[in-house]
Amino acid sequence: MALKPGKISYLIIVVSCFLLLGLTVFADPCYADTLADAIAAAPQGVGKGMIDPDAEGGFLGIPGAPDVNFMWAFLWAIWVGWIFSTVGAFGGIMAGVGHITIFGLGDYARSFKQTSPELNTLITDSIRVSNQWLVSISALISSINYYRMGRLVLPLGIALAAGSVAGSILVPIATAGKIKLSEYIGYFGICVFIIGAFLFYETTERGRSKKKNARAAAKAFEEAHIKLKNNEAVDTSQHGVKIVEWGLSRIRFTFYGVEFSFRPIIPVIGGFFIAALASFLGIGGGFLFVPFLTSIAGLPMFLVAGTSALTVLVGMIVSIFSYMAIKGVVVYWPLIGIELFGIFVGSMLGPRTSRYIPDIWLKRLFVVLAIYVGIRYTSKGFLGHSIVPPF
Secondary structure, eight states: OOOOHHHHHHHHHHHHHHHHHHHHHHOOTHHHHHHHHHHHHSOBSSSTTOBOTTSOBOGGGOBTOOOOOHHHHHHHHHHHHHHHHHHSOOHHHHHHIIIIIITOHHHHHHTTTTTOHHHHHHHHHHHHHHHHHHHHHHHHHHHHHHHHTTOOOHHHHHHHHHHHHHHHHHHHHHHTTTOOHHHHHHHHHHHHHHHHHHHHHHTSHHHHHTOHHHHHHHHHHHHHHHHHHTTOOOOOTTOSEEEEEEOSSOEEEEETTEEEEEOTHHHHHHHHHHHHHHHHHTSOOHHHHHHIIIIISOOOHHHHHHHHHHHHHHHHHHHHHIIIIISOOOOOHHHHHHHHHHHHHHHHHHHHHHTTSOHHHHHHHHHHHHHHHHHHHHHHHHHSSOSSSOO
16 A cells, blocks of 8 residues: 555654664774774873873763863754754754864864874764764754644655765765864865855845745745734645645645646755765755755745755765764764753754744845855865854
């Protein structure tokens, strides 16, 4: 018997939960031995790029490593969960800002660039996977919430996810243990900055004029929720995503009475390249999926967050599995455990607050974050210092 779209969605979510849980149990302990060997081989002392064996253990249990304040980690994780579940992007980027900059893990990893390159790459890989854990949980919660609200285009999300699987597998295998933190930050910044500039164009009158269907759907959505808020009578028969045609050559659906369509092969190809780049950077890829969904698929922002979340979820599960089960990378569970509670809170708030933010302002929020983060990490990666605060 064929599964209905709703059952497919819930099946994906349930399988995701089991896969994420399994990774916490079956992560390869060989990485811990590799880490211990790298710590033992690093020069001992109290200077930069050295290990003080008498210091208390911090990140990854490394003596003298930054000891992150769990309350700040919890609060930052709420912000990470909220921003990702609101715009469908920047969860991994904001997680990276927290781990790399606010918690000082980036500077700590960089201190071993000359004295212990192996320890530098081991810490970098752990940061990348830690970012992805936060994104994956936020994506899981957001997917459930948006699907229930009728704001997730299931066939489009599945097509993007199908293409993302290969990219999420190949890049971790090819790059784990080979990427220095300076390279990671530099490329991270360049990609974000370019995407931010592109999305800024789409907020201009010229850019918006080319998205008539998206504007019409966004307007219908906003007007309907204003009426509901004012307790006015509203015809809800056209509310949410309604699949009209689901085939291999074309998929059609409506959102608040406005019809959209796409060829499945296009998001499959797009998903592959987006997931490959996202996996290399150690982030969720939402900052690439969002422009794809708004510019190529032509969706309003009200549909983008949920669809992006489902796609990111699949890619993150595959990427995390590749890093942890295949390459043996581990994360610092005391820190990640606290952050996941914050992610849950933020991810529950995002879908419920985004309905009150106009479509154009959701996109402008995306642009502001993209430009700031892009400038900061591009300059820090290639110039050696940030030209915007925090320096």
